[in-house]
Amino acid sequence: MRKMTVVLMIFLILLALTPPEVAAREVPYVYDPTIPTTALAAVALYKAHEYQYVLEADVWLMKLRTPQGAWAYQYGMAPQAKYTALALMALMRGESIARGLFNKTIHAGVYWLLYKQRKDGSFGDYTDTALAVVALREYEDFAYSWLPVKKAITNGIYYLQTHTPGTTMGQIFGYMALGDVKDLRKVEASGVNALYKAFAIAYLTGENVQISSPLRDPASLALLLYATGEKRYAKELLNSLHFGFWGVLKYQPPDLLEAATLPGFYDLKPIACPYMLKVQPRFEWEKVVLARYYVECNHSIDLSEIHLQKLKPWMVAEIARLNHDLGKPYEREISYLLDSEEGNHWGNFYDTAYIVWVLSALNITMNYTPVLNWLASNVRDDYPNYYYAYALVDFDRFGMKKALNRTLTILKRHQHPSGGWGYNAESPDNIKTTAEVLRALLETGLSNTETYRKGYEFIRRSLYADIPQPTSTGSVVELKNATFLLIKNGIFYGNTTERMCVNGLEGYVVVYPSTHPLTVSAVPVTGFRAENPWKKPLTEMWHQKEDNRLYIVYCVAVVLFAGAFGYAALMKRKGKRSR
Structure with a gap:
């Protein structure tokens, strides 16, 4: 008994010493970081003294550099000078908050720029070159710089002064790199280019610029924050911060909205809807296909003027379904469908399965038996997987167990080891098709099956992180x-x-x-602070416009002098020959 008591006491002591497991919060993880937006946000937030978020962004930038020490638009793409320059501008500011954390990364990025500069002074296109010059001029004035960049800057400026930008953005960054505020103010810019212009003016002058914009993407908010200095833009910008970075949605909004119809994934809807509402359909059929997602996002849509004859039969059924859900008339679509049935079907397996799914849900009176028999006799193994999802529900509603089991067997066979379904048996698994199949399994009372569980876990693993x-x-x-x-x-x-x-x-x-x-x-803990990272104020760096122009005049003079000297020598030799 004493021995058991001792063992129990030891066990309780060990249990007390064991640290508790940290509970993970499972959250949607559906964004990929982008370099320009994350870098611009860091530059703007640094100016707003939001140093905590500058560090987060800069650590991400440090992690996202290519093996060559440069940056692309997104990790995995080819590096470009423009994105490398923006990342360097962000990192130099971060280095003033945590000296020594980003220094090696900064030098490696600058070295990459020097290595990539061409003989004509360019670093790529005009915008690449302009932003590279801006970043190198900052590095030249950086308190912890040691690489020689003067020649690269001079050659880059020469390229900018002797070439014409092909875009408004190139114009803006070109004048920014040259420190030419006067000509920069004359640039006609609208939309996001107007924000870049305001950013460049504020950068060169150190003054706030009065500007407003309806644009609310993170990059635009960063430009607005930097240009105006208004704190409200910082708040909006931080609302779009994802795990320390700013980026883009990894998935199409309809994919997330399909998943959001399933229990456990409802929190995807507020993420997807702002992106969905930016999608503009170009054709009538596209408007019908996307309509369900607009409705999911509480956005009204009018389908009453669409020509039914130009649509596939299932699309007509979709209009009827949506109009019913929205409390609008749908008799026109129902009459069209009932009149267009031929040979107990509507053209193909999917159209027929979808139309039966809609008509039966709306309690439309018709003789479903011959149509269902046609569907049952046409269940094959080579359809896209979402075809089977609607047929499965049809067979379940009308008690056709044999056809239901056959359809379910095909879906089980097409399910990948990951748990997901692709477009067809051979296609890679995807979120949209998997969600459609799971919704069918849910509707038919099969949510407690291994098939459903595996599909559910596929979506959870794909879209969430602990x-x-x-x-x-x-x-x-x-x-x-x-x-x-x-x-x-x-x-x-x-x-x-x-x-x-x-x-x-x-x-x-x-x-x-x-x-x-x-x-x-x-x-x-006690609070982050930043020391001045520059040898002299940034605005002083750009008061060299006249010096730059003198340089080009000097170059032209050298060329003219060399030409005149050569011509004189040639004439002298001709004179000697004539004698």
Whole structure:
């Protein structure tokens, strides 16, 4: 008995010493970071003194560089000078908050730019060259620079002055690189180009620019924040922050909205709808196909003027279904469908299955038996998988168990090991088709099956991530599989994994997980601060327009002098020959 008591006490002590498991919060993870937007946001937020978010963005930028030390629009694409330049501008500002954290990354990016410059002074197209010159001029004035960039800047300026930009954006960044505020103000710009113009003017003058815009994408908000200095844009910009970065939706909005109709995935709807409402259909049929998603997003849509004869039969049924749900008349569509039935079907398997699905849901009176028999006799193994989803519901509604089981067997056979379904048996799995099949299984009472569970897990794994939160005990912060970047007295103090102490720190950055990060979060302790990263104020760097023009005049003079000297020498030799 005593031995059992001792063992029990030891077990209880060990249990008390074991740290509690950190509960992960499962959240939608449906964005990919983009370099220009994340970099512009960091530059704008730095000016607004929102240093916490600058660090988050810059750590992402550091993680997203290519093996060559440069940046592309998105990780995995080919690097370009324009995106590398924007990333460098963001990182130089971040270096003033945590000196030593980004320094090597900055030098590597500058070296890549120097390596990529062509003999004519360009770094790519006109915009590439202009932004590269801006970034290199910042680096030249950067407090911690050591690479020689003067010649590259001079050659880049020469290229800009001797070539014509092909776009309004090229014009804007060209004048920005040359420090030419006077000509910059004359550029006619609208839409996002007007925001870039305001950004460039504010950059060169250090003054706020009065401008407003209906554009609310993150890049536009960053430009508005930098140009106007209005804090409300910072708030809007931070509302579109995703796990420390700014980016684009990885999936098409309709795909997410299809998944959002399933239990457990309703939180995808508010993510997808703002993007969905930006999609503009170009054709009548496209308007019908997208209509269900507009309705899901509580957006009114008028389908009354669409010519039914130009549509596929299932699209006519879709109009009837939507009009019913919206409380609008749908007799026109029903009459058209009933009149166009031939040979107990509407042309093909999918049209027929979808129309039966709609008509039976609307309680339309007709003789369904011959149509259902046609469907049952035409169940084959080579259809797209979403065909079977609607047929499955039809067979279930009308108690056709044999046809239902055959259809279900095909769907099980077409399900990939991942749990998802593709367009057809051979296609890669995708969210939209998987959601359509799962909705059919749900409607037919098959949500407790292994087939449904596997499909559900496929969507969950594809669209969600488990993001645990650090735990704090006194001054100790812990998070398994995380890296902590420590910042003290404006200096990168070092890093540690899984456990750290906050004593004496201005703050720290959590990278989770340490390899292949999903999220980056900066946490202030006493508060982040920034020292001036420039050798002289940035606005002073751009008061060299006349010097630049003198340089080109000098180059032209050298060429003319060399030509005149050569001509004189040639004439002298001709004179000697004539004698």
